[in-house]
Amino acid sequence: MLVEVAVAAAVRGTFTYRVPAALAEEVKLGARVAVPFGRSRRATGYVVGFPTAPPGGLELRDVAEVLDAVPPFTAKLVELIRWAEEYYLVPPGELLRAALPPGLNTRKGTQGPVRRGVEYAEADPGAAAAVATLSRARAQRALLEYLLARGRIPVEELRAAFPRGRAALGALARRGLVRVETETPVARAGLLPASGAAPRLTAAQAAALAEIEGAFGAFATFLLHGITGSGKTEVYLHAIARARAAGKGALVLVPEIALTPQLSGRFRARFGDEVALLHSGLSGAERHAEWARLRKGDARICVGVRSAIFAPVQDLAVIVVDEEHEGSFKQEDGPSYHARDLAVVRGKLEDAVVILGSATPSLETLENSRRGRYRRLELPARIDDRPLPEVELVDLRRLRRPGQATAPPFVSPRLAEAIEETVAAGQQVILFLNRRGYETLVVCEACGAEARCTECSVSLTHHARRGILLCHTCGRTERMETRCPACGGVRFGVGVGTEQVEEAVRAIVPAARVARLDRDAVGSADDTAAVLARFARRDLDVLVGTQMVTKGHDFPGVTLVGVVLADTALALPDFRAAERTFQLLTQVAGRAGRGSEAGRVIVQTFNPGMRAVACAATHDYATFAEGELAERRRLGWPPFSRLLAVRVEGSATGARRAAETLAHAARPALRGEVAMLGPAPAAIERIRGRTRWHLLFRAPTPQALFRVHGALAAVAHHPPGGASVRFDVDPYSMM
Numbered sequence: 132m133l134v135e136v137a138v139a140a141a142v143r144g145t146f147t148y149r150v151p152a153a154l155a156e157e158v159k160l161g162a163r164v165a166v167p168f169g170r171s172r173r174a175t176g177y178v179v180g181f182p183t184a185p186p187g188g189l190e191l192r193d194v195a196e197v198l199d200a201v202p203p204f205t206a207k208l209v210e211l212i213r214w215a216e217e218y219y220l221v222p223p224g225e226l227l228r229a230a231l232p233p234g235l236n237t238r239k240g241t242q243g244p245v246r247r248g249v250e251y252a253e254a255d256p257g258a259a260a261a262v263a264t265l266s267r268a269r270a271q272r273a274l275l276e277y278l279l280a281r282g283r284i285p286v287e288e289l290r291a292a293f294p295r296g297r298a299a300l301g302a303l304a305r306r307g308l309v310r311v312e313t314e315t316p317v318a319r320a321g322l323l324p325a326s327g328a329a330p331r332l333t334a335a336q337a338a339a340l341a342e343i344e345g346a347f348g349a350f351a352t353f354l355l356h357g358i359t360g361s362g363k364t365e366v367y368l369h370a371i372a373r374a375r376a377a378g379k380g381a382l383v384l385v386p387e388i389a390l391t392p393q394l395s396g397r398f399r400a401r402f403g404d405e406v407a408l409l410h411s412g413l414s415g416a417e418r419h420a421e422w423a424r425l426r427k428g429d430a431r432i433c434v435g436v437r438s439a440i441f442a443p444v445q446d447l448a449v450i451v452v453d454e455e456h457e458g459s460f461k462q463e464d465g466p467s468y469h470a471r472d473l474a475v476v477r478g479k480l481e482d483a484v485v486i487l488g489s490a491t492p493s494l495e496t497l498e499n500s501r502r503g504r505y506r507r508l509e510l511p512a513r514i515d516d517r518p519l520p521e522v523e524l525v526d527l528r529r530l531r532r533p534g535q536a537t538a539p540p541f542v543s544p545r546l547a548e549a550i551e552e553t554v555a556a557g558q559q560v561i562l563f564l565n566r567r568g569y570e571t572l573v574v575c576e577a578c579g580a581e582a583r584c585t586e587c588s589v590s591l592t593h594h595a596r597r598g599i600l601l602c603h604t605c606g607r608t609e610r611m612e613t614r615c616p617a618c619g620g621v622r623f624g625v626g627v628g629t630e631q632v633e634e635a636v637r638a639i640v641p642a643a644r645v646a647r648l649d650r651d652a653v654g655s656a657d658d659t660a661a662v663l664a665r666f667a668r669r670d671l672d673v674l675v676g677t678q679m680v681t682k683g684h685d686f687p688g689v690t691l692v693g694v695v696l697a698d699t700a701l702a703l704p705d706f707r708a709a710e711r712t713f714q715l716l717t718q719v720a721g722r723a724g725r726g727s728e729a730g731r732v733i734v735q736t737f738n739p740g741m742r743a744v745a746c747a748a749t750h751d752y753a754t755f756a757e758g759e760l761a762e763r764r765r766l767g768w769p770p771f772s773r774l775l776a777v778r779v780e781g782s783a784t785g786a787r788r789a790a791e792t793l794a795h796a797a798r799p800a801l802r803g804e805v806a807m808l809g810p811a812p813a814a815i816e817r818i819r820g821r822t823r824w825h826l827l828f829r830a831p832t833p834q835a836l837f838r839v840h841g842a843l844a845a846v847a848h849h850p851p852g853g854a855s856v857r858f859d860v861d862p863y864s865m866m
């Protein structure tokens with residue numbers, strides 16, 4: 132008996148082994164096996180096939196051990212991974228290893244805790260008074276504030292918001308400040324527990340649901356295009372309830388869980404024990420246990436981030452990809468793949484319905500719906516007919532007074548006034564700027580030298596509170612000196628970051644309670660949840676932050692959203708720069724006016740006429756998409772072409788030599804059909820002392836790109852000059 136094994140190593144292709152008679156019964160498709168590999172005595176591999184004839188000319192070795200009684204991967208998942216291996220040009224064993232929760236790679240067998248019911252946590256009515264007494268127990272205080280803000284919620288939501296909050300929850304319960312109770316859900320076969328009762332659907336939601344339900348039982352892909360606040364999640368929940376009523380399973384992919392913990396809570400409240408969560412806030416053992424519950428069919432719904440696309444959901448009927456346009460579905464490091472695109476492939480393999488939801492669909496997904504591959508469903512209005520916020524553009528060019536060289540104030544009088552008014556009215560403000568730090572660039576007045584990272588080809592950001600210059604690419608820091616190290620001249624900073632915005636807000640509204648939400652201000656998921664809880668409880672008036680403030684938060688008190696500078700991403704050398712800008716602006720504008728009070732948005736920009744900015748201001752996705760698609764078609768970018776990026780890293784000469792050798796090898800395979808851009812140094816030419824070169828291949832079909840890859844494979848395997856080479860199919864990052 133023979134098996135085909137994908138070894139968990141950075142090698143393409145699979146290997147054939149003999150199965151000793153003693154193991155023949157145990158070896159199953161999708162199981163892990165220990166095999167001798169290369170010079171190592173033992174490596175982990177995955178059974179991906181049963182060849183009938185041995186490959187010629189090789190002496191076969193024996194499988195040493197079978198590691199799983201129940202294979203972690205189903206036959207369909209093995210099929211999916213083999214598809215991904217071919218398409219994304221990645222080592223199948225690495226993909227399989229990356230798909231499994233950590234820990235499973237070393238331990239034999241899996242045993243999850245048996246769950247009964249859904250745990251709910253709720254703050255005691257008298258607990259609000261106790262918050263101040265907890266000043267020295269930060270974790271408990273944060274958790275309590277969160278519960279006070281959220282009311283009675285499934286513990287799962289707390290777990291998503293506070294990955295390390297278990298001990299604090301126990302302590303609060305012992306102090307009598309929080310009650311934790313288990314409710315046995317009646318969520319069997321689609322009956323909903325009272326606590327998670329489904330609201331009535333709007334006409335648009337009901338129509339979308341009817342279309343989705345009508346497609347059950349066969350493969351179909353839907354684009355659910357719903358504006359911010361239109362209730363897409365409720366459509367997912369209903370579709371999944373219908374699937375469960377028919378005894379089927381569901382998979383829900385979300386961009387990240389820590390920033391939107393409410394979502395996990397909503398699924399748990401509605402479906403109880405049937406939900407398994409897979410995200411990095413859980414420990415390896417917990418993820419492990421969730422995987423096992425899915426594999427055994429104890430849990431039938433999986434909610435997870437990118438890698439959950441490989442979760443072993445049984446009888447899959449519905450796959451949801453929420454915020455399908457988000458870049459985090461693309462795996463950039465290690466074996467690269469796109470979870471949204473794999474969701475469509477998996478739907479096809481399993482005869483499942485795929486729902487891609489977004490307020491700002493990616494142009495790839497939109498084009499697929501225009502070509503009839505995906506069916507488009509629309510939710511054109513907000514729940515309860517709440518209006519979309521009014522957006523006002525502030526043209527920063529006009530704030531520059533004639534003859535004056537200095538930069539305009541980065542908080543315009545118009546925005547400052549709106550902040551004052553909103554805070555005075557007891558309402559809340561979100562200010563968004565996609566740049567951390569105090570100043571993004573420090574320059575010498577005398578010689579013009581910029582403070583740059585010694586290891587990366589980027590400038591250093593000044594973080595005033597810490598008194599340092601920080602490289603946002605590699606994390607290197609140095610002390611901020613006011614004098615130029617080269618000539619002793621005075622240095623000054625330019626380019627505003629969130630830290631400086633926070634300072635400016637404190638000056639504008641001195642009495643307001645202001646906090647900052649970015650990776651400097653909040654070090655962990657727990658800190659993030661604590662800040663968001665304080666904001667939700669209206670213990671804060673103004674929240675300043677990076678894209679962390681743009682996610683799906685729902686704060687009814689927010690009536691003003693200010694975008695400090697809309698243009699930060701527009702100038703990047705990336706054909707998706709405008710699309711990302713439009714998506715970010717739409718997302719952050721969607722945070723305003725979600726309660727009973729109408730919201731408004733003020734966007735400061737140097738480019739009020741740019742399509743991405745102008746269309747975001749009028750909530751006009753259709754015009755934006757049409758214009759952008761026309762441009763992409765004219766310039767030949769996706770979705771009107773396919774891309775293969777080849778990323779080379781090494782010494783300055785090594786990387787260059789390898790890139791040139793690759794280009795030379797590729798030329799005969801281009802055949803006038805494939806365009807080769809480069810070889811050229813990457814937009815960020817050096818990171819951590821390694822020089823980076825890119826080649827970008829563009830073709831009408833993936834097949835033409837595979838031909839190019841075939842011509843490059845031999846060089847890439849042993850690149851000259853000691854460089855390393857990575858292939859990235861459908862690349863997302865152009866940097």
Ligand SMILES: [Zn+2]
Pocket residue numbers: 575576577578579580615616617618619620
């Ligand atoms: Zn100088």
Ligand SMILES: [Zn+2]
Pocket residue numbers: 584585586587602603604605606607819
């Ligand atoms: Zn650096």
